[in-house]
Amino acid sequence: xxxxxxxxxxxxxxxxxxxxxxxxxxxxxxxxxxxxxxxxxxxxxxxxxxxxxxxxxxxxxxxxxxxxxxxxxxxxxxxxxxxxxxxxxxxxxxxxxxxxxxxxxxxxxxxxxxxxxxxxxxxxxxxxxxxxxxxxxxxxxxxxxxxxxxxxxxxxxxxxxxxxxxxxxxxxxxxxxxxxxxxxxxxxxxxxxxxxxxxxxx
Numbered sequence: 001x002x003x004x005x006x007x008x009x010x011x012x013x014x015x016x017x018x019x020x021x022x023x024x025x026x027x028x029x030x031x032x033x034x035x036x037x038x039x040x041x042x043x044x045x046x047x048x049x050x051x052x053x054x055x056x057x058x059x060x061x062x063x064x065x066x067x068x069x070x071x072x073x074x075x076x077x078x079x080x081x082x083x084x085x086x087x088x089x090x091x092x093x094x095x096x097x098x099x100x101x102x103x104x105x106x107x108x109x110x111x112x113x114x115x116x117x118x119x120x121x122x123x124x125x126x127x128x129x130x131x132x133x134x135x136x137x138x139x140x141x142x143x144x145x146x147x148x149x150x151x152x153x154x155x156x157x158x159x160x161x162x163x164x165x166x167x168x169x170x171x172x173x174x175x176x177x178x179x180x181x182x183x184x185x186x187x188x189x190x191x192x193x194x195x196x197x198x199x200x201x202x
Contacts, residue, residue, distance in 0.1 A: 026182070026184060027044060027045040027046065027162065027181075027182055027183050027184040028042075028045060028181070028182045029042035029044075029045035029066040029179060029180065029181040029182070029183075030042065030179040030180055030181075031066065031088060031177055031178075031179045032177060032178050032179050033175060033176055033177035033178060034175060034177070035132045035144075035145075035146050035171060035173065035175055035177060036143070036144055036145075036146060036173055036175070038086070038134070038144060040068050040086045040088070040132075041068055042066040042067060042068060042088070042179075042181075043067070043068055043069070043070050044065075044066075044067050044068075044069060044070055044071065044072045044073070045064070045065070045066045045067075045162075045181050045182065045183040045184065046064075046065050046067075046072055046073045046076070046162075046183055046184055046185075046186035046189055047062065047063060047064040047065070047162050047163050047183035047184070047185060047186065047189065048062075048063055048185060048186050048187055048188075048189040048190040049061070049062060049063075049104040049190065050062075050063040050104075050189060050190035050193045050194070051190070051193070051194060052091070052193055053194075059093060059102035060093065060102060060103050060104045061091045061092060061093045061102070061104050062090075062091070062092040062093065062104045062105050062155075062158075062163060063089075063090075063091055063189055063190070063193060064089070064090040064091070064092070064163060064181065064183055065087055065088075065089055065090075065189065066087060066088040066090070066179075066181055067082070067085055067086065067087040067088075068085055068086045068087070069082045069084075069085035069087070072087075072186075073184065073186035073188055073189070074188075075201050076186060076188045076189050076191075076192040077186070077187075077188025077191070077192075078188075078199075078201070079191070079192060079195055079198050079199060080198065080199050080200070080201030081135070081138045081198040081199065081200055081201060082135060082138075082201060083135070083137060083138050083200055083201055084135055084136055084137070085134075085135050086132070086133070086134050086135070087132075087133055087135075088130065088131075088132050088177075089130065089131050089132075089133060090128065090129075090130050090153055090167070091128070091129045091130075092104070092105050092111045092126075092127065092128050092153060092155065093105065093111075093126075093127050094106075094109075094125065094126055094127075095123050095124065095125055095126070095127050097122055097123065097125060102127075105126070105155060105158060106158060107155075107158055108154075108155045108156050108157060108158060108165075109126050109154075109155055110126060110152050110153075110154045110155075111124075111126040111127060111128035111152060111153045111154070111155065112124040112126060112127065112128060112151075112152050113128050113129070113130060113148050113149065113150055113151045113152060113153070113169055113170075114127050114128065114129055115147070115148070115149040115150070128148075128152065128153045129148075130147075130148035130151075130153065130167070130169055131145070131146070131147050131148065132145055132146050132147075132148070132171065132177075133145045137200070138198075138200035138201075146171040146172050146173050146175075147171065147172050148169045148170065148171050148172075149170055149171060149172050150169065150170035151167065151168050151169035151170050151176070152167070152168065152169070153165060153166075153167040153169070154166050154167070160185065161184070161185050162182065162183035162184050162185045163181070163183050164180075164181065164182045164183070165180065165181060166178070166179070166180045166181075167179060167180075167181075
């Protein structure tokens with residue numbers, strides 16, 4: 001999904017200013033509210049620790065994708081971008097504000113939204129970058145997508161089988177959405193994020 005790369009770029013923006021074929025385990029997620037007037041009913045929720053890069057800058061994050069596309073892990077593992085669909089992409093990390101080193105969270109906590117389009121400053125110690133994206137023919141539709149500018153993601157569980165938590169976030173549109181997630185581990189998501197090009201799938 002192009003939106004995954006856009007979210008990754010947003011995650012790394014503050015730095016510029018200073019597996020298996022299917023997900024393992026069961027998953028569920030909700031999204032309450034609308035984005036640019038659109039609702040989304042997630043049918044899949046996958047995650048993986050991942051390294052995201054933008055030029056010479058890289059960061060280790062917890063990558064989470066809530067999507068209305070079923071079987072998304074198999075598609076990502078095959079390096080195939082879902083042709084059409086919506087997704088809420090969440091990237092979380094712990095930030096050492098003295099060294100600006102970034103690591104994937106290893107325990108539960110509250111992660112404050114960092115606005116990649118706002119004024120750069122000292123990032124929060126527990127950082128979230130969140131983006132809602134709409135894909136059509138493997139291309140993000142900007143006028144239907146939005147970046148999150150406020151709010152927080154609360155991780156309640158971190159394990160090898162996935163992440164669980166809740167979120168209440170405000171978007172650049174002035175809308176607010178909330179929900180919860182219980183993800184299935186998808187190592188293919190990390191591989192997808194580390195691969196610069198992808199095929200367009202169904």
